[in-house]
Amino acid sequence: MPISLCGSVRIAVFLAGAASMSTSYSEYVDVTDAWGLDYVHKAGFSHQFKLPEIMGSGVAVFDYDADGDLDVLFVGGADRSAVLFAQTESRQFDRVVSLQLDGFGMGVAVGDVDRDGDPDLYITTTGSDRLYLNAGGSFVDASDRLKANPERWTTSAAFCDVDSDGWLDLYVAGYVVPSSHQSCRTGYGQRDYCPPNVYTPVADVLYRNDRKGGFEDITERAGMASTTYPGLGVVCQDMNGDGAMDFYVANDSTPNMLWLNQGKGKFVERGLQWGVATNLFGRAEAGMGIAQGDTNGDGVIDLFVTHIDQESNTLYASRGSRHLMDMTIPSGLAAPSIPFTGFGVAMLDVEHDGLIDIAIANGAVRRAGIGHAQQLDWLQTYGQTNLLFTGLSGGRFRIGCDSDDFCDDQGVGRGLVVADIDRDGDLDLVVANAGGRARIYANEVPKVGHWLQVRLKDTHSASGARVTLRGSGHARVAIQTSAGSYLSSVLAPVHFGLGGMVYDIVYVTWADGAVERYPIVGLDRIVTVRRGEGLKDKGTKDG
Secondary structure, three states: OOOOOOOHHHHHHHHHOOOOOOOOOEOEEEOOOOOOOOOEOOOOOOOOOOOHHHHOOOEEEEOOOOOOOOEEEEEOOOOOEEEEEEEEEOOEEEEEEEEEOEOOEEEEEEEOOOOOOOOEEEEEEOOEOEEEEEOOOOEEEOHHHEOOOOOOOEEEEEEEOOOOOOOOEEEEEEOEOOOOOOOEEOOOOOEEOOOHHHOOEOOOEEEEEOOOOOEEEOHHHHOOOOOOOOEEEEEEEOOOOOOOOEEEEEEEOOOOEEEEEEEOOEEEEOOOOOOOOOOOOOOOOEOOOEEEEOOOOOOOOEEEEOOOOOOOOEEEEEOOOOOEEEOHHHHOOOHHHOOOOEEEEEEEOOOOOOOOEEEEEEEOOOOOOOOOHHHOOHHHHHEEEOEEEEEOHHHOEEEOEOOOHHHHOEEOEEEEEEEOOOOOOOOEEEEEEOOOEOEEEEEOOOOOOEEEEEEEEOOOOOOOEEEEEEEOOOEEEEEEOOEEEOOEEEOOOEEEEEEOOOEEEEEEEOOOOOEEEEEOOOOOEEEEEEOOOOEEEOOOOOO
């Protein structure tokens, strides 16, 4: 049976943080029916316990038709399709297109790969991946433009301009080689899904944009071909401030990887040196999803990785330098996550108090307890409730759920995305459940401060840009990135909760290191900043 935090664990965490907790609680309301989102993921459970059944699926949120409203795409599983829902009017979605896939569907990356102004799609599968180019609101299968696209199991993918040529390149995480010959059992002798270490891992791939709407494999040339782990999550940002995009990869039960961009198409792996390969005790964990954000307000982007039950999720946070360390235990994030298997994850400011919160979609991958295989109930066996942590001062957290649909609903949670879908200024949640119905949760949390959203416009690519708000003696920082969470992607303005602070300047460090600053006029609004229209700062830092 799934384990809930509604009892003693929640109370213990609540009391532990009582000295400095905020008073607000989360109130995310399930509006799936009201908003017309009727998607059900097909896991294809066959009692053969084929691993892809339990691993999917991803979700993407983006404006596919340039009408100003955010739309939602779900990657299917056994039905080998991805389904796009358009927001045809405020808070109403219609199913508009189904894209065919060559294999069990997994993840999705969104980005304008051909620089025509429309967001395109790269969808990962257990077969050959699919590239769909957006032609003014309709999608054209351009998978034949992938110069290397073998049949292999891929998971998360991230668009990012690694060579500063103005064209989006692509990192694709590989998982394992599935095998029907593997059979695993629980301690009670029941059939169950096998762990990744019984399979052969599949290598990750780095693709360079050929400037013609296609990609070429440059993995070996980049120096990445020698390391092969089962990858599940990937994000892109400039980790060391040298003006070049780097990649961080969450691997399943093997060390995570940090690929630092050396320029001229070369990368070097530095996960161990940066403290983000293993946990505090030197143990590699079952890395699933990744979130990025400044949890302690020091101006450095921290990393949060979700894991399987009996492991805690892990927060890698800065302690006065760009290098990170495992701060999970002192942050209060460790113990509450141990009963859960976390997948999709995001950092956000739920109540606009100026502090980072963390939302996690949970769902098991292995049985807990005794049951009969032929009587297995999917939701009862693998379903779990979700988690939402409220940020406190000093980079600490407490459980933030109370009478909340997001935290109370039970599902086999996988992909999770946060975005202001109803355009009311706060961040809503979309969750893709394996073998179940997708859910959308509207943010109805009482707000304690102002908000600001920054929409970046770059003729090349804004992916990986660093956005810093500055006021009198204080600052807030966030990353514009489409990749993250688990198998998921989002293209939306960068969102800030401001608390009681006032900010008057936004600095943007674009993906190639160029820095511009723009005035902020008014709060509780979306600010659009265009590259080339701001005041330029020297160097590659945003100060």
